[in-house]
Amino acid sequence: MSAGEFAGAPEAVAAELRRTAAELLEDVSSYADDMLAYILERIPEAGADDDLRGLTLGSCSSNLEGALSMVRHGIDVSAATAPVTALEHARAMASRGYSVDVMLRFYRIGHAYFSERILSGITEFVADPRLAMQVAADLQRYGFAYADRISSQVAAEYVAELDRMQNRARAARTDAVRALIAGQAVDLGRLERTLSHRLTGFQTAFVCWTDTEDADLARVGAAVGSHLGSTHPLLVPDGVQALWGWVATVRAPDLELTALEPLAARIPAGVRVSIGNTAHGATGFRASHAEAQRGRRIVELSGRDARLTVYADVALVDAMTGDLDLARAFVAAELGALAQRGRREDEERQTLLAVLDAQGGLAAAASQLGLHRNTVLQRLRRAEERRGRPATERVVELHAALRLTEALGLAVLPPPD
Incomplete structure (x- = not known):
């Protein structure tokens, strides 16, 4: 929608739109002050501090001036871009922790001000009542389209600022954690605040x-x-x-x-x-x-x-696998042929480990494995045969080697021939 082509408006209306916009621009500072007061009544957060209050005023002024200037020169609303002060206002709202809904209320309230305080007095600028009604309607549509476009842009900037803040916070947390892990001298109180x-x-x-x-x-x-x-x-x-x-x-x-x-x-x-x-x-x-x-x-x-x-x-x-090659050699030396890969060898290693865990108790080992006692005894004997020595020799070393194979499996067993 352009200021000169409001739904096929005749040239007389277009001319009045440009002239009215030009007259409103002459007093834009006064309107901006009045809009700020209007917004403060409805959104107290706008006056939370002097910086935010100043940015709110700057956003009111720059948006009013931008929209009216576009109407005055017949510029299509699709060309509208958010003023610098409006973008900075969005970043300030994000940094203070206000929700995007609160920020967007500024534009809804601002448009309400434009309709209530400016358009309601349009007859002061356009003497012909019928022409004034058409000018007010077209300005209303243009104002809404402008506010809709600008609010989308400032919302995008608000989200971008949140992302930047979160990235900075993540980076600060990561740096703090790495410093702590590395054992660097740090201020623990400050670190706790950074990490929460x-x-x-x-x-x-x-x-x-x-x-x-x-x-x-x-x-x-x-x-x-x-x-x-x-x-x-x-x-x-x-x-x-x-x-x-x-x-x-x-x-x-x-x-x-x-x-x-x-x-x-x-x-x-x-x-x-x-x-x-x-x-x-x-x-x-x-x-x-x-x-x-x-x-x-x-x-x-x-x-x-x-x-x-x-x-x-x-x-x-x-503790035993700091040197994995040494761990493999230890397993091979303690288990002998029992360190070979295979289903039977695996069953026999599990059985031997269960017996050692039970301090030699066959019944307890059988209960743990869910096997008959005689099956446990048979596997135990085969395991000793493969090992080449009884389970009562080098018990501590045997137990450790079996623990390694239980935990790491193929990682510590010798490769197949």
Whole structure:
């Protein structure tokens, strides 16, 4: 819609529109002051501070002047762009935490002012009542189209400013976390404010990761945090397929697997979670995270789909696999032919481990495995034959080697001949 072509308006109307706009422009500063007062009555947030009040006035003035100038020169409304002050006003609203609805009310109220205070007095500018009615109607339509276009542009700027603020906050959190993990000298009070996370009390870290493209790791992290005792866990993305998390609690959460079973059931397929041991203070923040990361390493080494891993359950395996080649050599030396790959060897290793866990009790091992006692005894004997020595020799080393193969499987077994 152009100011000179309002639904086929005759030239007389177009001329009156331009002339009326020119007369209104002569007093635009007064109208802007009046519009500000009108808005302040209805949106108190507009006067929250001097800067915002000044930007609101500037936006009133620049928008009134821009719209009326376009009408005066017959410029189509599709060419309208938001004034600099209007865009800055949108950024200021975002930075102060006001919702986009509050910001857009400025334009609805501004258009209401234009209709109520300016168009209602159009007869002061156009003597012919019929012509005045046509001018007022066309100005109303133009004003609405202008406000609609400009409000969309400032809304987009508002959203862009929110994105910039969130990106800055994320970057600040990430930098703060990395500094803390690296053991750099930091101001803990300032760090707590940046992270919105207490660094006193018990700290429990966790890592969530996935190989899929559509997993909502933030939701998983929130679920882990809630189960561990915090409705507001600290969550920091590590790329697009991993998430670091921490909870700060006044009591150490229960990290026994039985207590974590409800949480494990909530972890979606394709997502894995590793939880570090609970520790205290800023040092604990760092130590628990390191353990969660090492737990992730063990899960990835094993190649198994373990949705939830607690570091305490894999700490021994972690300690023994700092040098993976050395771990493989240890398993081969302790298990002999029992380290070969195969279904029977796997069954015999599981049986031997169950017997050692039961301190030699065949009945207890049979109960754990769901087998008959005689089956356990037969497998135990075959396992000893493959090993080349009885299970009573080098018991500690044998137990450790079996634990390694149970946790890591093919990662520590020698390749097939």
